[in-house]
Amino acid sequence: MPYSYDPQNIFAKILRGEIPNKTVLETPHSLAFHDIAPQAPVHVLVIPKGPYVTYDHFANEASAEEIVDYTRAIGEVCKMLGVTPGAGDGGYRLIANSGDAGVQEVPHLHVHILGGRVIGRMVSRSA
Numbered sequence: 001m002p003y004s005y006d007p008q009n010i011f012a013k014i015l016r017g018e019i020p021n022k023t024v025l026e027t028p029h030s031l032a033f034h035d036i037a038p039q040a041p042v043h044v045l046v047i048p049k050g051p052y053v054t055y056d057h058f059a060n061e062a063s064a065e066e067i068v069d070y071t072r073a074i075g076e077v078c079k080m081l082g083v084t085p086g087a088g089d090g091g092y093r094l095i096a097n098s099g100d101a102g103v104q105e106v107p108h109l110h111v112h113i114l115g116g117r118v119i120g121r122m123v124s125r126s127a
């Protein structure tokens, strides 16, 4: 079944300026902002501006320009947040929850960048 994008989701409202956000970086095709309920000392969300529901939706249907912009934005945000291992920083985890099994709450693609402490196990053993 093709993806259906809900333009009333909370990140669409952030992109339209209807809800405030603490912006970290804005590029032509991407926006990075602090998570409203941080789970770690560093917790930033990076979203594409286009109407994509999940990472696979974006990867399969976005333009090359959008994909490059989004990927570079994530790299730039990691540098800005001071979490890049290549610079001697402590590292981070990148998460893209997708769909029901991934327990995705907001149906607009977002990656979480979590850092500032050891983030723990990759996947919880409990459901």
Ligand code: 5GP
Residues within 6 Å of the ligand: 010, 019, 021, 022, 033, 034, 035, 036, 037, 038, 096, 097, 103, 104, 105, 106, 107
């Ligand atoms: P998901 O479970 O979909 O991967 O994560 C959604 C994330 O969006 C959660 O970490 C939640 O705290 C965050 N979030 C939900 N509503 C808002 C909001 O209005 N502003 C910001 N900055 N983050 C939000």
